[in-house]
Amino acid sequence: MTLKFVEVTKAVRKAGVVGAGGGGFPTHVKLSASAQILIINAAECEPGLSKDLSLLGERPDDILTPALKIADGLGAGEIILALKEKHRKLTRALEKLLSSDERYRSIRFLSLPDIYPIGDEFLLVELATGKRIPQGGLPLEVGCVVQNVETLYNIGRALQGKPVVSKYITVLGEVGSPGVYQVPVGISFGEIVSALGGATIDHPRLVADGLMMGRLVESVDVVEKTTSGLFVLPRSNRSAVRMTFDREQVRRQGRSACEQCRLCTDLCPRYLLGYDIQPHRVMQGWCYSLLETPPLTMVFNCSQCGVCEQYACPMDLSPRRVCVILQEELTAQGVSAEGSQPPPDSQSIFRSDRLLPNERLIAKLGLRDYCLDDDKIKALTANQVSIPLEGPYGGEAKPKVKVGDEVSVGQVLAEPTDDRMGLAVHSSISGKVWKIDRKIHISSS
Secondary structure, rough: OOOHHHHHHHHHOOOEOOOOOOOOOEHHHHHOOOEEEEEEEOOOOOOOHHHHHHHHHOOHHHHHHHHHHHHHOOOOOOOEEEEOOOOOOHHHHHHHHHHHHHHHHHEEEEEOOEEOOOOOHHHHHHHHOOOOOEEEHHHHHEEEEEHHHHHHHHHHHHHOOOOOOEEEEEEEEEEOOOEEEEOOOOOOOHHHHHHHOOOOOOOEEEEEEEOOOEEOOOOOOOOOOOOOOOOEEEEHHHHHHHHOOOOOHHHHHHHHOOOOOOHHHHHHHHHHOOOOOOOOHHHHHHHHHOOOOOOHHHHHOOOOOOHOOOOOOOOOOOHHHHHHHHHHHHHHOOOOOOOEEEEOOOOOHHHOOOOOEEEHHHHHOOHHOOOOOOOEEEEOOOOOOOOOOOOOOOOOOOOOOOOOOEEEOOEEEOOOOOOOOOOOOOOOOEEEEEEEEEEEEEEOO
């Protein structure tokens, strides 16, 4: 890594940049390597989300310019911009930009099919390069670094000395003004709904990030750096209802209704790609306490895409939840993934016939009526924010402010306690600190 690029990674860390697509991995760590290919992930994996498309369409130079700098620092001679082929208007505009601007000559455009979960790094790398990531491994092991559109945008701002204090999210469903919004980090979901005209139905369920890989939230919960969307849905939405089940309900349902039909496995995208993950056997092992057979460490190969439970299972069971529960249980017992292993030699012979069209998935999730017509980015302000002190991968940051202090946008509120993975916490609004617990609470009034 050149001295110049060391300064780039320092700026990225100082700005608090993490993976904005949902993973939340500290970006400065991801950039501390070398690679041959940089992949810009514009696949917008989760059905219904469109914030990355909006950002790429409105501010392409703000994504592509930092991509060039990052590729140079990584030593990557090729940049691949991956976007679904169905976005024809945006595709034409980007192709015109890439062909007309000499700066972007190293960027290759990749048109993706509209299948789910095409944004998964294992699928994306295989489609973009023909290479397969080792089982339990990372894209870096096949010479690739994958960066989400919004992450690259935040990297560009970091190089201008601007910290991450806002988030781009898609707001869908039963709300007065659905759309793509730039919101302050730490704003509550309830304040967002109120600012957009309120919910159009009584007692809606709020789902953050999407119905496939998201989670139920309350109105008092807040937007974090990894938040991608907010879905305001009827209480009867079957996908949202399933999220209410606790682990004992999941187990009881599995014991009473799992027929071992193996549809969850036959449609699993990772299994079809050749990796060792068979959700039907995981269900058998956990629901019936057969923890030795099969080897349940296969759950660490689950991408948590949700195809098994939200689409495949005819009994409305939750294989994905079981994989998550088992990952937690095994980790608590000191059992971990077996480490990076050779990638599969071949994929399932049925893979091409079992790809999941996104439109079919949208219909089954009950989202067809909620798709956005206008994806232009609009901004929301907040009267109050509650900014988490703990990041997804780092230890809790130590506050530098106290209750009663006046703070301004971008000001450092807390310093990391972890030397490698931790990140500073910045204020997303100007106002007064009125409470500090696991979050720093700020009011603008």
